[in-house]
Amino acid sequence: MVKVTFPHMGHMWLCVKAMLEYLGVAVVIPPPSSKRTLALGARYGPEFACLPLKLNLGNFIEASALGADTILMAGGCGPCRFGYYAQVEHAILRDLGYRYELVVLEPPERHVGQLLSRIKTITGNNSWKRVYRGIKLGYQKIRAVDELEREAHRLRPREIVPGSTDRAFQEALKEIERAADLEELAAARGRAGETMRSVRIEERDVLRIGIVGEIFTLLEPFANLDIERRLGRMGVEVDRSIYLSEWVNDHMLFGLIKGLRSRRDACQAARPYLKHFVGGHGQETVGSAVLYARAGYDGVIHLLPFTCMPEIVAQSILPVVSAEMDIPVLSLTVDEQTGEAGLMTRLEAFVDLLERKRARKNVEGRICFG
Amino acid sequence: MVKGYLGIDVGSVSTNLVFMDETGRIKESIYLRTQGRPIATIQAGLRQLAESLPPKVTVRGVGATGSGRHLAGVITGADIVKNEITAHAVATSTLVPGVQTIIEIGGQDSKIIILRNSLVVDFAMNTVCAAGTGSFLDQQAARLGVPIEKFGEMALLARSPVRIAGRCAVFAESDMIHKQQMGYGLSDILAGLCEALVRNYLNNVGKGKEILPPVVFQGGVAANAGMKQAFEKALGCAVTVPPYYNVMGAVGAALLAREKTARGLPSGFKGFHVAQVEFVSDGFACDGCPNSCEVVEIREERRVIARWGDRCGRWSGALVERKTAI
Numbered sequence: 229m230v231k232v233t234f235p236h237m238g239h240m241w242l243c244v245k246a247m248l249e250y251l252g253v254a255v256v257i258p259p260p261s262s263k264r265t266l267a268l269g270a271r272y273g274p275e276f277a278c279l280p281l282k283l284n285l286g287n288f289i290e291a292s293a294l295g296a297d298t299i300l301m302a303g304g305c306g307p308c309r310f311g312y313y314a315q316v317e318h319a320i321l322r323d324l325g326y327r328y329e330l331v332v333l334e335p336p337e338r339h340v341g342q343l344l345s346r347i348k349t350i351t352g353n354n355s356w357k358r359v360y361r362g363i364k365l366g367y368q369k370i371r372a373v374d375e376l377e378r379e380a381h382r383l384r385p386r387e388i389v390p391g392s393t394d395r396a397f398q399e400a401l402k403e404i405e406r407a408a409d410l411e412e413l414a415a416a417r418g419r420a421g422e423t424m425r426s427v428r429i430e431e432r433d434v435l436r437i438g439i440v441g442e443i444f445t446l447l448e449p450f451a452n453l454d455i456e457r458r459l460g461r462m463g464v465e466v467d468r469s470i471y472l473s474e475w476v477n478d479h480m481l482f483g484l485i486k487g488l489r490s491r492r493d494a495c496q497a498a499r500p501y502l503k504h505f506v507g508g509h510g511q512e513t514v515g516s517a518v519l520y521a522r523a524g525y526d527g528v529i530h531l532l533p534f535t536c537m538p539e540i541v542a543q544s545i546l547p548v549v550s551a552e553m554d555i556p557v558l559s560l561t562v563d564e565q566t567g568e569a570g571l572m573t574r575l576e577a578f579v580d581l582l583e584r585k586r587a588r589k590n591v592e593g594r595i596c597f598g
Numbered sequence: 599m600v601k602g603y604l605g606i607d608v609g610s611v612s613t614n615l616v617f618m619d620e621t622g623r624i625k626e627s628i629y630l631r632t633q634g635r636p637i638a639t640i641q642a643g644l645r646q647l648a649e650s651l652p653p654k655v656t657v658r659g660v661g662a663t664g665s666g667r668h669l670a671g672v673i674t675g676a677d678i679v680k681n682e683i684t685a686h687a688v689a690t691s692t693l694v695p696g697v698q699t700i701i702e703i704g705g706q707d708s709k710i711i712i713l714r715n716s717l718v719v720d721f722a723m724n725t726v727c728a729a730g731t732g733s734f735l736d737q738q739a740a741r742l743g744v745p746i747e748k749f750g751e752m753a754l755l756a757r758s759p760v761r762i763a764g765r766c767a768v769f770a771e772s773d774m775i776h777k778q779q780m781g782y783g784l785s786d787i788l789a790g791l792c793e794a795l796v797r798n799y800l801n802n803v804g805k806g807k808e809i810l811p812p813v814v815f816q817g818g819v820a821a822n823a824g825m826k827q828a829f830e831k832a833l834g835c836a837v838t839v840p841p842y843y844n845v846m847g848a849v850g851a852a853l854l855a856r857e858k859t860a861r862g863l864p865s866g867f868k869g870f871h872v873a874q875v876e877f878v879s880d881g882f883a884c885d886g887c888p889n890s891c892e893v894v895e896i897r898e899e900r901r902v903i904a905r906w907g908d909r910c911g912r913w914s915g916a917l918v919e920r921k922t923a924i
Contacts, residue, residue: 260888454909551808573681577684
């Protein structure tokens with residue numbers, strides 16, 4: 229029987245695992261991305277490739293040691309280089325002597341049937357009805373995890389006991405992970421919600437920062453040096469421009485699920501600055517910065533992997549957005565360096581900037597309105 | 599009796615201390631080379647400071663900044679530990695009211711800070727490249743056999759600075775060697791190097807920033823008159839090098855300490871005697887997960903006073919109840 233693995237991207241593993249195991253497919257989850265993963269990927273990946281390629285590669289090498297023999301991965305079609313990473317990584321692994329089968333899920337170009345037929349190569353003899361329920365289970369888990377993350381973002385800057393949100397969040401994630409079908413998941417969501425509500429908080433006047441940028445860097449805490457937790461501990465409430473459930477809805481499910489935030493809103497908001505697709509999430513990055521400014525956020529942090537073309541386009545446009553919408557923007561480039569000191573200096577300075585800006589606004593407000 | 603505030607800036611290349619009286623006047627400033635031994639350097643700085651100050655001195659507050667700020671914080675018992683961007687901005691907007699752009703070039707980093715109405719509105723630091731920092735100038739001066747102190751005045755003698763590619767420090771060096779072999783004069787090469795560094799700085803650190811006068815140039819490299827002139831040429835406006843330009847971070851830390859203790863809070867300063875206390879810092883690799891975090895432990899006479907470097911908080915969290923401003 230095949231043993232399927234896939235690269236890490238935040239909590240995505242939890243959802244893909246649920247879907248595949250529901251369909252009777254054996255799954256090997258790579259160990260969480262670590263410095264070892266990065267060292268492996270950097271050794272064998274091309275030097276000029278971006279961080280996601282190196283971490284993917286490291287994930288696959290580590291998963292192979294655990295018995296994985298088939299890679300399931302997303303594809304794409306330019307201008308972002310990620311579109312052919314599946315093939316490039318597969319070729320590198322083959323050169324290194326790893327025998328991996330490769331299944332690429334390209335975003336469906338014409339109809340959902342294409343996607344389904346690719347899924348079928350992995351799911352084998354399951355009935356379509358069961359496949360449907362498997363996908364639904366995976367998707368509902370993504371929704372559940374995203375909800376928990378949003379809640380954690382709200383609680384962290386307000387928690388009374390430092391670290392209590394993170395402990396509750398890990399606990400709640402385990403609840404979601406354990407659910408084997410849709411019925412169990414419904415109950416697990418309830419319990420996970422309870423766990424999050426047990427975190428004691430107090431009302432504080434917190435800063436709000438929107439995090440925008442490239443999807444992998446946004447979703448994978450190892451890649452972004454845990455920026456959401458760091459900001460949370462510094463007393464900042466964060467939101468990010470992309471959650472996995474929204475991305476899947478936009479790109480895999482044709483926006484069938486209603487009521488979710490969509491890339492269309494971001495692209496619409498980007499129009500005064502950037503009218504067309506530049507690959508990856510460049511357009512969404514610009515548009516999301518505009519949306520955060522409109523929503524009254526204190527600042528925006530822009531994350532990108534070093535050498536990421538679509539985000540470099542966005543980075544060169546953001547100063548204009550920042551000036552016109554009066555919202556401070558900090559661009560952070562991530563690469564192989566894992567030194568935290570530089571990141572903390574920038575985050576602290578940015579938070580200081582926002583605090584002082586808000587303090588002045590409050591003073592001016594009082595003067596204006598007596 | 600003298601009362602005042604202590605500011606400490608522990609950078610990669612230099613460690614600076616200032617003592618500021620209650621009116622904001624700098625009474626003493628000390629500039630030392632860190633030489634990879636931050637603890638010993640902080641202690642040496644404290645010893646020197648204690649000797650040069652009158653015996654009856656009251657420290658009302660201590661502020662620490664720079665890449666070694668946490669270390670300085672736990673050793674002295676600082677009241678405030680702040681990043682160097684905030685510290686520099688506070689110092690400059692106090693000493694040069696109305697400043698709109700701060701160019702700061704230190705040993706291994708360079709930054710730009712944009713202020714409007716004495717409020718920081720934007721900033722950037724160099725990321726993946728160290729071309730255009732003091733270390734590079736140091737190296738090239740040594741290679742050319744020019745004492746770094748003389749670098750600036752020699753560059754000012756240039757009649758037609760040569761063009762040197764400044765994108766990458768390594769290629770800048772080979773470009774410069776080529777120009778030497780061709781027979782260009784030393785002054786013209788030094789001035790060309792300054793211009794290359796300025797171009798690199800403006801293209802990388804200053805990218806996308808609106809640089810408006812008054813422009814202030816500070817950090818160790820601001821001592822180099824050739825660099826100041828190259829900035830003025832590239833920006834087309836006057837560039838000011840303020841007094842205390844090389845200890846501005848420490849001045850900012852002292853000002854922040856004054857702000858922090860303004861409501862009459864007692865200082866956490868342990869006293870100048872910490873210069874004699876034995877501090878040991880030690881690192882170990884955590885074996886809790888594949889991240890193998892390199893945890894640093896600081897001990898004061900065998901008592902662990904701080905730990906950092908772990909991603910998950912397993913080690914630093916164990917000391918959380920005694921945590922100060924980290």
